[in-house]
Each structure stands twice: as structure tokens, then as C-alpha cells.
Amino acid sequence: MSITExxxxxxxxFASNEDSGRKLAIICSKGNLDMAYPGLILANAALGEGVxxxxxxxxxxxxxxxxxxMNDLQFSPAGNTAMHLPGTNAHIPQAMMPAPGMTAxxxxxxxxxxxxxxxxxxxxxxxxxxxxxxxxxxxxMSADMNKYTMADLxxxxxxxxxxxxxxxxxxxxxLLFI
Amino acid sequence: MxxxxxxxxxxxxxxxxxxxxxxxxxxxxxxxxxxQIEVDLTDEHWKIINFLREDFKVQGETxxxxxxxxxxxxxxxxxxxxxxxxPAKKMAxxxxxxxxxxxx
Numbered sequence: 538m539s540i541t542e543x544x545x546x547x548x549x550x551f552a553s554n555e556d557s558g559r560k561l562a563i564i565c566s567k568g569n570l571d572m573a574y575p576g577l578i579l580a581n582a583a584l585g586e587g588v589x590x591x592x593x594x595x596x597x598x599x600x601x602x603x604x605x606x607m608n609d610l611q612f613s614p615a616g617n618t619a620m621h622l623p624g625t626n627a628h629i630p631q632a633m634m635p636a637p638g639m640t641a642x643x644x645x646x647x648x649x650x651x652x653x654x655x656x657x658x659x660x661x662x663x664x665x666x667x668x669x670x671x672x673x674x675x676x677x678m679s680a681d682m683n684k685y686t687m688a689d690l691x692x693x694x695x696x697x698x699x700x701x702x703x704x705x706x707x708x709x710x711x712l713l714f715i
Numbered sequence: 716m717x718x719x720x721x722x723x724x725x726x727x728x729x730x731x732x733x734x735x736x737x738x739x740x741x742x743x744x745x746x747x748x749x750x751q752i753e754v755d756l757t758d759e760h761w762k763i764i765n766f767l768r769e770d771f772k773v774q775g776e777t778x779x780x781x782x783x784x785x786x787x788x789x790x791x792x793x794x795x796x797x798x799x800x801x802p803a804k805k806m807a808x809x810x811x812x813x814x815x816x817x818x819x
Contacts, residue, residue, distance in 0.1 A: 546721070548732050549804070550731075551808075581819060582818065585801060585802065585804075655819070656819045657819070669792070
């Protein structure tokens with residue numbers, strides 16, 4: 538190709554979403570291992586795109602930021618009709634799901650699959666989200682129900698706040714409830 | 716795919732401006748790319764860029780922010796400080812590599 542055919546310079550548009558005021562609020566309300574991840578993956582992706590991101594942990598989602606529980610989230614196939622025998626499309630009969638050891642086995646398998654993708658465990662993932670500028674908030678009502686104070690939560694949780702506080706501080710944000 | 720002139724050389728890029736030929740990149744080109752997105756390259760930046768180049772050669776895909784931390788040894792927080800707002804894409808762009816495909 539001759540020099541005369543060279544196109545003008547093309548520079549990717551890395552304009553920050555902050556300039557457009559884009560914000561994302563994620564409410565994490567589940568404490569199952571499998572349901573902890575969607576919020577974390579989306580938060581991490583949003584932060585990587587320069588979107589200000591706030592996560593509110595409520596109800597069972599509180600386990601994700603509880604020092605005592607965050608390392609022991611579990612996955613149960615019970616009630617999950619999308620659960621198949623590994624590597625196949627065959628359903629596992631729901632009647633088998635409550636069998637002793639099933640949750641432990643399923644949790645171990647899921648953790649391995651996640652680790653194989655080089656996706657961090659939940660506490661480590663939250664470390665990364667905070668390092669990327671994400672904000673973590675805990676729900677007042679859930680704290681009261683669990684008799685939790687800030688001392689029981691990850692040190693980087695910015696506060697225990699009411700639902701109205703969270704709604705107020707996320708004005709204009711896009712919102713995900715998980 | 717368009718061909719543009721960068722640092723006096725004709726270079727293949729995609730429609731967004733990311734280089735498409737691994738072998739066409741050199742440090743002079745990286746300096747121009749960095750300038751175009753307003754990044755002032757320091758030794759810390761080069762450490763990441765060199766890691767990305769080497770890692771791509773072995774893995775065949777661009778390292779994600781996560782991998783730059785766990786394998787490249789540069790914490791995510793530092794990546795955001797060096798390549799503000801969109802570190803993964805900016806690092807890949809300057810290193811002359813495709814955008815990372817991984818979700819995390």
C-alpha cells in the first residue's frame with residue numbers, strides 16, 4: 538500500500554463515563570456462592586470502564602461482607618432446575634439434591650470452575666473492586682437483624698446506612714438488584 | 716482494516732485504532748499511542764507494557780487487569796493510577812494488542 542492510501546490517524550475514544558455522569562448502583566441481596574458473582578463481575582466491569590460504582594449489601598448478601606462468613610459462601614443445587622450433570626445437558630433429579638454432602642460437593646466444584654477461569658474468590662474479588670475505586674455499603678436493617686456492627690464487616694465497607702440513604706446517594710445511577 | 720501512519724511507519728489498525736499486527740509495534744509507536752490518549756509513560760508504565768507484550772506472545776491473548784495483578788505483579792489500584800479510568804483498554808492500546816476478552 539502506498540503512502541497516499543494511508544488513512545488519517547484513528548484514536549480510540551477513551552472518554553470516561555464519569556464525564557457523562559454514568560453511575561451504577563448494585564444491590565446484592567443473595568448469599569449463595571453462585572449469586573454472589575453476578576454483582577461482582579458487573580461491578581468490576583463497570584469500574585474498568587470508568588463508571589462510578591456503588592454496591593449495597595442487604596439481607597443474605599450481607600454474608601459477602603461479613604468477616605465471619607465471607608470465606609464460606611456455599612452453592613446448593615437444590616431448587617435449581619438449570620443444574621445439569623457436569624459436562625452434559627442431562628438434568629440431575631431434584632429429589633437427589635438435598636442428599637447429605639451435595640452442597641459441599643457442588644460448592645467445591647463451582648469454586649474449582651471459577652478458579653480455573655482465574656476469577657478470584659469473593660473476598661479477594663471485593664478487594665479488587667475496592668482497589669478499582671468501588672464503594673461498599675451495608676444495609677442498616679440487615680445489620681440490626683444480625684446484630685452486626687462495623688467491626689463484623691470488611692474494613693473497607695464505608696458505612697452501615699439505611700435504604701433511603703442509599704437511594705439518596707445513588708441519584709441518577711443505573712440500578713441492578715441481584 | 717485501515718492503515719495509518721504512526722511514528723513514520725504504515726501501521727495496520729482496527730476501526731477503533733487498536734493495532735492488529737503484533738509485529739508492527741515498537742517502542743516509538745507506543746510513545747505516539749500513549750501521547751494520543753494523554754498518558755505520560757514512566758518506567759512503571761513500561762513495566763506493564765512489557766509484561767503485556769511478553770504475556771501475549773505466550774498466551775495468544777491480552778492479559779486482563781486481574782492477570783496484570785496476579786501474574787504481572789502490578790496491583791489493580793496502581794493500574795488505575797497509571798492508566799486512569801479504563802486501565803485494561805488503555806494498557807492494551809499502548810502495547811499494540813487487542814482489547815482483553817476476559818470478563819475479569
